[in-house]
Amino acid sequence: xxxxxxxxxxxxxxxxxxxxxxxxxxxxxxxxxxxxxxxxxxxxxxxxxxxxxxxxxxxxxxxxxxxxxxxxxxxxxxxxxxxxxxxxxxxxxxxxxxxxxxxxxxxxxxxxxxxxxxxxxxxxxxxxxxxxxxxxxxxxxxxxxxxxxxxxxxxxxxxxxxxxxxxxxxxxxxxxxxxxxxxxxxxxxxxxxxxxxxxxxxxxxxxxxxxxxxxxxxxxxxxxxxxxxxxxxxxxxxxxxxxxxxxxxxxxxxxxxxxxxxxxxxxxxxxxxxxxxxxxxxxxxxxxxxxxxxxxxxxxxxxxxxxx
Numbered sequence: 001x002x003x004x005x006x007x008x009x010x011x012x013x014x015x016x017x018x019x020x021x022x023x024x025x026x027x028x029x030x031x032x033x034x035x036x037x038x039x040x041x042x043x044x045x046x047x048x049x050x051x052x053x054x055x056x057x058x059x060x061x062x063x064x065x066x067x068x069x070x071x072x073x074x075x076x077x078x079x080x081x082x083x084x085x086x087x088x089x090x091x092x093x094x095x096x097x098x099x100x101x102x103x104x105x106x107x108x109x110x111x112x113x114x115x116x117x118x119x120x121x122x123x124x125x126x127x128x129x130x131x132x133x134x135x136x137x138x139x140x141x142x143x144x145x146x147x148x149x150x151x152x153x154x155x156x157x158x159x160x161x162x163x164x165x166x167x168x169x170x171x172x173x174x175x176x177x178x179x180x181x182x183x184x185x186x187x188x189x190x191x192x193x194x195x196x197x198x199x200x201x202x203x204x205x206x207x208x209x210x211x212x213x214x215x216x217x218x219x220x221x222x223x224x225x226x227x228x229x230x231x232x233x234x235x236x237x238x239x240x241x242x243x244x245x246x247x248x249x250x251x252x253x254x255x256x257x258x259x260x261x262x263x264x265x266x267x268x269x270x271x272x273x274x275x276x277x278x279x280x281x282x283x284x285x286x287x288x289x290x291x292x293x294x295x296x297x298x299x300x301x302x303x304x305x306x307x308x
Contacts, residue, residue, distance in 0.1 A: 020239045024251045027235030032258030034228045035110070036266055039101045041221060045213075047098050048205025050222065055199025057226030062195065065188055073189040079182060083193060086178040089171040090194035091201055096168025103161035105269035110259035111150045111279045112165040114252075117286040118143035119173035139285040146281030149274050187237050191230075253283050 041050055066074065077083045100109045121140050147166070175194075182190065213219045256279055263269035 020242045021251060023235050023239035023242070025254060027232045027239060028252060028254045029258060030228055030232035030235060032255055032262060034225060034232060035097075035101065035106060035259065036262040037221065037225050037228065038098055039106055039267065041218075041225065042098055042102045045211045045218075045222070046206065046209025047095065047102075048202045048208065049210050050098060050202075050225065051094060051198050052202030052206045053222040054226040054229065055195050055202055057223040058195050058230045059192075059199065059226075061227060061230045062188065062192055066192055069186065069188065073186055074192065077189065077193075078184050082178050082181050083185070086175055086182065086190070087193050087197040089174045089178070091198045093168050093171040093175060094194075094198045095201070096164050096171060100161050100165040100168060103159075104165065105271070105275075106263035106267065107256065107259040107269065107271050107279075108150065108275055109165055110256050111275060111282060112147070112169045113172055114256060114279070114286065115143060115147050115282050116169050116173040116176060117289055118147075118282065119170055120176050121289050123173065123177050136289055139288040143282050143285030143289075146278040146285065148278070149281065150278030187233075191233055253286070256283065 038050065038054075097109065097113070100112070118140055121136055179190065213222065260271055263271075
């Protein structure tokens, strides 16, 4: 009986440990589906229209949870100035992504966005007071080389979609940095502010680029865009609650694999060799930065912080 009970407990523990990574991988899949769906819809619908309908669908899902938890975080948010900065950059990031994905292969766009942890590492000494030593600076430089290679050093490097992709990924990085300043704000509140801000801008823009929704299927897909995004946020938040961040955060790079696969399956995009090389450098440098930060945090528990 004791052996059986122990085996059951071990099995339950194993399932619990596996649940976090499984939820994170599912969340990344949902984000990738959202991105592929957005790329398909943007070809026949206006940018403001898509952001508006996506936001309305997401808010329908999110509002019941906000009402259940109370409106105090919405009415009295912590650090209002930083909250405002975050929603401004999150709105820039959303519109930049949809603009970029219209013109560029899905895998290229995701490669730019996955450079965000590198930008966060650059911004950390300036905005978070974090020390960055030579090892992480070296990884940052390698990551920037990856970005340049992905940009394809030629006249294509200076095209508007490529430059907007870089701007969008930097905006995403600033959103992450400001998010670190708002640790006391519930996740649902942060998501609500960024979705609501983008929806308001979409509402302003929609009348100028509205395209008729010609079928029930199109209407459902436009609504599904917001629901899929909300499902992705829920899965990722749940994964971060039940697993150590160090275990699940690196799994975000599975986004690139899905982007390559969906780009090839749905849009006929064949990854350029330069994109694959640049993506490898970006992912490698991002993972190094992540695990280096994890190692330093462990050292800080027993030793004074020394930049490495």
